[in-house]
Amino acid sequence: MRRLVFLVMVLALVLTTVCFAQQKFLLIDDFEGVISAGPSGTVDSGTGNGSALQVTASTDIKQSGNQSIKVDFDAVEGGYMWVARGKELVAKSAGWLIKPEDILWDKYNAISFYIYGTGSNAEVAFDIKDNGNEIWRFLVKDDFKGWKQVACAFNEFFVRGDWQPDNADKNWQLDFPIKSFQFEPRPSAKGTLYFDAVVLVEK
DSSP: OHHHHHHHHHHHHHHHHHHHHHOOEEEEEOOOSOOOOSTTSSSEEEEETTOEEEEEEESSSOSSSSOEEEEEEEEOTTOEEEEEEESSOSSTTOOOSSOGGGSOGGGEEEEEEEEEEESOOOEEEEEEEOTTSOEEEEEEEOOSEEEEEEEEEGGGOEEOSSOOOTTOOOOSSOOSSOOEEEEEEOSSEEEEEEEEEEEEEEO
16 A cells, blocks of 8 residues: 555656646746846836836846846835836837747746845735736745746736726736736835846746
């Protein structure tokens, strides 16, 4: 009996390992190259109501490639900020490695990214904008140190309730293709965060 239980456990472990090894990813952004703000820049970013933000590249702290994106922030109560990449943003050169309309979205059920935590306990919102310009949110807490991959299943995003663009369809349905993503450290918090390697995860 014990031998049978042992064999079942080994088989389950092997199947789990095989499934994990076969899981495929699509890299959509790696933050390589020039990192710059403004209408002609490669990152769409901004602040309001007293919050402050600086976005640069880091070659010292990186998860892969030559660099990561470094976000120095001071998120005050009542303020807001954003660091975005993708399509139809003010920064015209902030596109991904692949155009959203060229992605076979039916193949994927999650989006993931790497974040370098400092144990600040800051809350970080990861937002995506869908094809109807509606903003969806996933929350992450900086309660760890070092690099961590955060996987955000599409069915775990929720509609952002505090603000939506004027042109959002507000149909409470996640419509593909996704146009962009953004990071937003939430008030009240101050510190530095690093992000790298945004990928789509196959089903």
